[in-house]
Amino acid sequence: MDKADSEKWVDTKAVAEHLNINRQTVFAWIAQRKLPAVRVGKAWRFKLSEIDTWLRSGGAKD
Numbered sequence: 001m002d003k004a005d006s007e008k009w010v011d012t013k014a015v016a017e018h019l020n021i022n023r024q025t026v027f028a029w030i031a032q033r034k035l036p037a038v039r040v041g042k043a044w045r046f047k048l049s050e051i052d053t054w055l056r057s058g059g060a061k062d
Contacts, residue, residue, distance in 0.1 A: 007047050007048070010045065010046050010047070010048060011043060011044070012026045012027065015035075015051060019051070026044075034054075034059055035054065035059070036050045036051065036054050
């Protein structure tokens with residue numbers, strides 16, 4: 001099992017803290033289909049490694 005398989009899923013609060021942004025910005029980026037996220041029931045879940053890759057590729061430019 002590699003790191004990506006064992007990595008924990010995190011919530012919007014953890015992503016906002018990781019990126020040092022407001023949770024409303026997280027929701028706005030999800031709505032614009034920019035942020036890599038998975039919906040589980042009513043909650044959004046993320047893998048921080050995917051968020052970091054997205055960020056490095058210029059995902060937050062606009």
